[in-house]
Amino acid sequence: MGVVVDYFAATEAEFAALGLDGSPYQQDLLVVHRKGWLDGLPSLAAELTGRDRSEFGREIPLSPQDEDYEGPLLLGVPAGARLALAEVPDERLAEYADDELLDEFETRWVAAIRDLARHAQATGRELYCYSIW
Numbered sequence: 001m002g003v004v005v006d007y008f009a010a011t012e013a014e015f016a017a018l019g020l021d022g023s024p025y026q027q028d029l030l031v032v033h034r035k036g037w038l039d040g041l042p043s044l045a046a047e048l049t050g051r052d053r054s055e056f057g058r059e060i061p062l063s064p065q066d067e068d069y070e071g072p073l074l075l076g077v078p079a080g081a082r083l084a085l086a087e088v089p090d091e092r093l094a095e096y097a098d099d100e101l102l103d104e105f106e107t108r109w110v111a112a113i114r115d116l117a118r119h120a121q122a123t124g125r126e127l128y129c130y131s132i133w
Helices: 012-018 041-049 079-086 090-099 104-123
Strands: 004-010 031-035 073-076 126-132
Touching (some): 012 126, 079 104, 090 104
Antiparallel strands (some): 004 031, 004 126
């Protein structure tokens, strides 16, 4: 199966309703899906803005961190990364895609993440990561 990573926007109440084993697909939440792992949205924000990765903090673990836990990995995306991603203009996305030699699928995925961040920003939601393997 591999690794599946879903980024989604939710209010605190929507997130709480998911529970620790819940998928964002259980509710009508905006989700951006990806197979395969990445360094995370703080790293993407740094790459897109040219700022240092350390400015965006680390994703916040929200699922149990003990060895016996076999459920999905749930992470909160730092607000600074969400804000930086939301502010990336189309021109910068195009430059990034050219610089990184992204294919059409990857380019659409980066744009979808930026749009998810914009949606979260406009609706008072946070960004989260749900990952299963």
